[in-house]
Amino acid sequence: MSVKNKGNSVSNQSKLWMEDALLKLMQAKNYHEITIQEITDNAGLSRRTFYRNYSSKDEILEGCFYKIWLEYESIIRKQIDLTLPNIARIFFSVMKKHFDFLSLINRHHLLPLFLSKVDELLPPAFDEVKGEKMTFPKENIQYALTFSTGGFMSILIRWLNDSTQKSPEEMATVVKDFVSIFNYSNPVEKQISHETRFNEK
Template structure:
């Protein structure tokens, strides 16, 4: 078994190959335009064969989505483990986590693929809400719209912060987000 309790075997080998391919693509995305990256480039960078690439993934987009999904899963775990009493607490976890992955996020923005991270986040939005929201929101009509609104707001602020050079600390960003509700 691996560290997550999954059985090792063919699936572990395929998962590891996809991870290596995803990492190779990410490095290539920092070096040249996304549209110019070929399957051969990715396979060579990952030190795998083109056959391994085609056996494990359908497209480059799948590799980017894989990395986005893994990061969002990690974020949800971090959120689940945090003490969240106020909006500021949620914002602090959010900005602290994404600061650690700013290089990847900047690469997504540069390649015009920032929407993928929000898409993967939206797949977990109900879990994020149940972990981070006050019980007073349990009966909000059309909560799905409020959740989409908040997720979009957080990620738009995150991307704007990155575009401006991420000069503020995660704590300063948490204060900024917490103050938005009072404007």
Template structure:
């Protein structure tokens, strides 16, 4: 990746171009050449910044997840609780780009896969920071349960986020956050 202000500006232009194209065209049919043309950059500049278009979108989604806590003035939370879920759903409803919502509504599988990956990556990062905290029980079984509990939690949050979006945000963020909290209570006991 490039470094400095120029690289950051190029990355912003590339992400903006991708979202503009997604408003008119299916994600899977968008090429790097089209993204570069829309951004007013050479293809080589796109490739210097991102390996492919999936990395462009994942970079945005990773920033979206991490920025969620910054936007509300909270450090990166390590507690998986109802408040965290409410914040996630509220941030999604308020700030997810229209092109991303449109791609979900058209049932684009690749977009769903990338959203799932970003949720998994984010939760994995949170869980890794918790593993560095002193624990009560260092048993291998708890580690194994924790690993699969983290993936199960990611799956449920992802599925609920997609269904909530498909249902036009029919519940408030507080309501959907409460549902997710209730559904994942037994899973979170292993985290």
């Protein structure tokens, strides 16, 4: 993300106004039809101010995603239990706090922007929190992280679209179960495989 003027209090206030303006426009209009001029007009700012802070309107949303990520990451860093179900519980606890925003983003089919942001932010955070203890090849870890982020984003979309959202604790159970599902081996198939190996001897 190439958002400009980080740490400037006047700039930060301008960003908040532009975030608010964009999200309000998205309530009534297709995201791809919203212009920079409409954002700045609704925020009471100039186009010059917009381009001092952003290169595109996508970066406004990326800034929102980044704040959600920082909230999630700050909780993860305090955890001793880094199993997938507990990570899921924390993930959906944070997502639940931002449900209205994420539902709006999902309605406009913009969650791939969030996925792109997480793909960028997860590897360094993983290395710091867990990576030093891993003995797997670095490339394999990168594939695993890509699988993880894609999987969680797909589950997030399904969760947002569900008419009755499961609680973070229920989602932790779902993730625990699908790990078991992937590891499941049919006892009959195991018996056939064993008999085949035995007959080959």
